[in-house]
Amino acid sequence: MTKTSPRSDRGSRSELVRGSLEILILKALATGPLHGLGIARRVEQLTGGAFEVKAGSLFPALHRLEEGGWLDAEWGESETRRKARFYRLTAEGQKRLRRETGAWRRVALALAQALSAPARG
């Protein structure tokens, strides 16, 4: 699977990556508020380590999601008693997660079907 990197080209591929990163962030927050580092680790855990989320793509994505109104953030304390910003899903964010999860499923299904069809001679 794709690795996201902060210095990726601004091409169509990064759009795909950006889109998948954003939905993964929403998914990571579905079980409760997390701070930035926590989100990165949760995403890695969710994808079985296939996605390594770097700070250079995580924070811009968080920023975009917050500005878009899908996330809310407030200051709190991390497990190590450090100041950290905790993000949680807004109602809008939950709606988007549901909607895009459905869409992703359909796309994944269609792709799997297409790719597993026997090749014609």
Next chain:
Amino acid sequence: MGHARRLARLLRNLLRGAEVDRELDRELDGVLETLTDEGIARGLSPDEARRAAAIALGGAEQVKEEVRAARTGALLDAFLRDLRYGARVLRRSTGFTAVAVLTLALGIGAATSIFSVVRAVLLSPLPYREPDRLVLLRQAWPQRGLNFWRLSQANFSAYRDDAKAFDAIGAYTHTGYNVGAGGESFRVDAAAVSADLFATLGVEAALGRTFVRGEDAPGRRLLVVLSHGEWQRRFGGEPGIVGTTLLLDGVPAEIVGVMPRGFTFPDSSVGLWTPLEIAPDRTSPFMLLAVARLKPGTGPAAAEKETTGLLRARAAAHAGFAGANAPPAAGADLHTVVRPLRDALTASTRTPLLLLFAAVGLVLLIVCANVANLVLARSGGRAREIAVRFALGATRGRIARQVLTELLLLGVLGGAGGSLLALPILGMARRLPAGFVPRLEEVRLDPVVFGVALCAGALAAIVAGLVPALRLGRDGAAIDRASARSTAAPRGRRLNGGLVGVQFALSLLLLAGTGLMLKSLDRLLSVDPGFETDHLVTLNLDLPPRQAGAYANPHAPVTGAETAGTERYYSRVLEAMRAQPGVRNAALAQSLPFGGDLDADMTVCEGREAGADGAAGSLTLIQRTTPGYFSTLRLPLLRGRDFEEPDRIGASPVAIVDETLARLAWPGQDAVGRRIRFAWDDRPEAWKTIVGVVGPVRDDRLDRGAEPHLYLPFLQEPMRRMSLVARTEIEPDLAAAGIQQALRTVDPSVPPFALRSMEATVRLSLFQRRLTNGLLGAFAAVALLLAAAGIYGVMSLEVSSRFKEIAVRLALGARPAAVVGMVLRRGARLAAAGMGAGLAGAFALMRLLSGMLYEVRPDDPAILLAVVALLGSVALLACAIPARRAVRVDPIAALRED
């Protein structure tokens, strides 16, 4: 997300960007600390843990940059940051900024001024309804030398009644009135207009009404419409003025209306309008111009074709329709000329204005080249700064954007400065004497021009700086090379040299054009008008007709009962002048030399009755004069005698011709004793016997050759409107007041007007040319200065970038003279290449000036040589300073530098 929310974000990010950045800092700090804590917990030392954490985060600055880019309004925010950074950079390098902004302001100020004038005079629509459909109609008969021929009332009536091309048509002619009575009377310039003229223009009165159809029929009572300015000046803007009566030439005239503010027709000197009598059967004089509104979809060419057909058909059928005593033969080339009104009204200014526009365009290009050179020269010095920003992770696009923002800022500053410069220039332009540049009162620094100036400034700076900026952004290696001080970037120097070449080429064009124009003016000033122009006071007098409402043709002698009164008045004027202290002698003439309103008519010389096209006569300037006119002007009487008191009505008709006419009519023979008459008067008693021949004069325009003149005795053909010419013993300006006072005493109801010295009149006749030359000279001086600054800058850069090489040469024993020679040769090569291109351009382009040159060829070798010499010496001078610096190089210091 909703628009309102998006906007709120944008505002928050823009207004509280610093706070948002601080939050991000705190958040990233937190992440860094957490990662460090975890490292320590894994057993790393605190230092190792911190390093590992920083690597894992991947550069806090880059993360911040990425987040900023993701923000709403990121582009605008980046732009604002670039702007602040640019302002800081510009503030830091005060010298560069000052020179660049001043240069830009100079170029843009000049361009804005000229563009404002071009826009107001040539481009903006006339202040009438649907002005694009308005045309000016006049006539021409080239075979007769009548290239600008006005219409008779009969001509006008024919076009009005029969032409299908027009929705409406009106006629007008300039005139003037002695307004008021007794000692209160003053002179007002006016236009007599046919009743339909205002309707044709599509302009209503602001107060009352304009004229209605039928009010231009002969024998109607006199009416008047005032201009807004005249209403304010003379009547204090009194709203009750409509319906009251004004005395025009002693005749009561009802004020029927006041025109709106800003309405002028045909020019701003006109203060009131009166109805022009139109009698369809009156075939002379030819003193009208017509304004017509084309039917939608009809072009001037079609209208010209139709009216020409009408003119030829009528002229062939009716004697006198075309002015001659017999219908012109078939195939005569008489025709109408139909031109868009705006072009016709501004024709005299079009060429000089376009010339100035081209010149100012050249100046702007030179300014661009100069700014490009400045930016380029500085880019060497900035290379280190930019290399550092590269190293810190800025992208090429980011740096190019930054440099462009800086240039944009420079351009806007220059544009603003230019506008500040243009404002006083335009103020001065509006105060120029009226009548020399039409529509000048409409000139102002309008918002559009201001915007254009700002854009021009930004564009000029960006175009100027684009090449260097792109090179910086494109090529990191170039920066590395440039940042090492001793190795110059050769490509930069080539570009610098090229820009200097362009400056020299353009400057040469501008200087050559200016030189040609100045030489033309010089030639004109040395033209001998044929008489002595110093110590002459001139003024106009207009004796009103005795009979109220009678049709008065200002170009025809008075007849019948009026002759005695006219003669009596003017003989009293001359008597008063004889008694006037400070006046040596004085005489009267029908019109003033260089006054622009000389009378012309077709004349027939005895023995040469048949003209070129079968119709008789040739075009001659007519002056009716009193005895003593030639001695007052010191116009030499070559043969025969002047007019004398006995040459009166009833005595046999006499005439005097000038040498030009005598040579044309009777080459190699004595004209005295020959006879001459007007072409339209073929009665046997119309012949006038020539009693004298005077020297040739150029009293119309200095740039026209001497034209044939016919002088007739005022006492045989008295005119109402005459010009007084008085030769004074003291300075004419000192004598003027006394002369005016004396004339008021003769008859207070006849106010003298257009009072000025003959020298002032001659100066005014060259005014437009002087103004054009003055501006051209200023532009050329700016171009020269910028070219000098350009080559100086480049050679300075060259010398300082080759300090090391020069030091080595000197250390190895090169003579200082050889080093100076090396620098000068390089400068001379640059200048010579530019001037070569400029000369080629001059040979190709100066032909366009031919129409404006007087007795100077467009490739005048003296001018071109002088310009090359001037530019060459300026180039050498500008190179001499860096060359001197070069030989003062201290070899040890220069070699130690790196």
